[in-house]
Amino acid sequence: MTDAVSELLALLEVERLEVDLFRGFTPEHEVGRERVFGGQVIAQALASAYRTVKDDRLCHSLHAYFIRPGDPKIPIIYEVDRSRDGGSFTTRRVVAIQHGQQILNMSASFHVHEDGWDHQHKMPEVKQPEELKSRAELAEAFKDKIPADQLAHWTRPQPFEMKEISAINPFDPKPKSDVNHVWLRTMREVDISAPMHHCLIAYVSDMNLLGSSLRPHGLHWLNPKLMTASLDHAIWFHAPIRADQWLLYTMDSPKAGNGRSFNRGSIYTRDGKLVASTAQEGLMRKLTKKK
Template sequence: MIAQLETLLTVEELDRDLYRGARQPEGRGRVFGGQVIAQALMAAARSADAERVPHSLHAYFMRPGDEDIPIIYRVNRDHDGGSFSTRRIVAFQRGEPILNMAASFQKLEQGLSHQFDMPNVPSPEDLPPEAEERRKVADKVPERLREFFIRPRPFETRHASPWAPLEDKPQEPVQNIWFKAVAPVSSGPEMHRAMLAWASDMYLLGTTMRPHGLSWIRPNVQSASLDHALWFHDDVRVDDWLLYAMDAPWSSRGRGFNRGMIFARDGRLVASVAQEGLMRVR
């Protein structure tokens, strides 16, 4: 699974600042938003000096991506300053943009330092794998969704907050989830950051559904990511356990707002995330 994800996120250079992202093998339906963000980040990184690493990205989803065809990425080199480089990336399918993203890269430097503490939650070794929990209730999932519900994923996840995907009981709009790649990642720091971008799109929108007793499995729920912002704070390895601490302070007008902090096992805050999503009950 991880080798497949590394291949998926390694974009192909077609011309200067023009790249092609592979399609997910056996993918069906709508492209996962984290995949488009991660491929766009990899394309942008190819245009920046190696000594400059991404510190933030801001993306808007415009159209759902189609799993049946590759995605084309066009990178615009907007600015190269003494410390920062700014890039704009547009993702296309069939000649139409599906994502518009800005990314900023920084030459690393020292500075004043502080961070929030990592939440006090059970360790991943004391929690059951989510895959096992899914299999226990798979027979209750609609047949059209069952294969997707239990299929293997590139990241192992363990819930440190109450999690019952098929229940409709309202819960606090907070989630704490441990995750890590299911196998070692052979590529360098650039791939680890891209995989973190991929994983940062997991579970966020579900956080804002929790107080309403809803989930994406319900046939009357329409949901989709509208935008996504990610800030890289520190070096990260996605094949070590990371804690994704999420909350959703607001929802209304068919939208929900979600925030996340990603901590390394040693307590370092390595990334922050914000996302607004479409959330409608038909």
């Protein structure tokens, strides 16, 4: 049986239909969900862009807008525009299309390696992964309390092992600091290219980030009176990164209001090197019953 990591890697091997036209699919176990996971669309869009870029340059930043919910039942078409091929920078624009309409558009920039000055903020001091329970362990402990329609999603094999520090209790949420730390890595080692590691990080970077804005209000995404969705997403890659080694994803939410929240994240290696940063605005809407 194919493991969850292999399934995700296969998902990111987008199919080339034409020179700059690609097709991506959604896993069968996600077909029954309301919309495609945003991290999947970003990762497949980045994988499509990488297929048109020279091997001597890596993505250093991407900026994406979610325009419509993705339909899990049909493939996603990714159209790549070769905006610019310069001496040291390459720029690409990617449009994801379903039912003849855009569901995401993304700009990404790629850069050759250059030496330069180097500084960074220090990584926060937190508990180590070995001191924490994984999501799989927590799901097993709480499976009797998880709604039946959510149980399969909570307990199915995942491509990433994630260990939260000071997680919100989904069944008795209480207000907490918006600062949100998660250790993460793929469930097994992977022998893949640097671009594919970037695609894996793009996929997982959409997990937990919006959740930072729910914490001060004692909210969890299981709350039936809450509607959440990613509106846009940005990633900056600062240094080489491996998705199969422990990474600390430190997130916070400086502001929420007007039905939206602003969230940001920093990704560190276990030895404290800042390798990526993220930012996202999310929908944080109160649901009211129609009269």
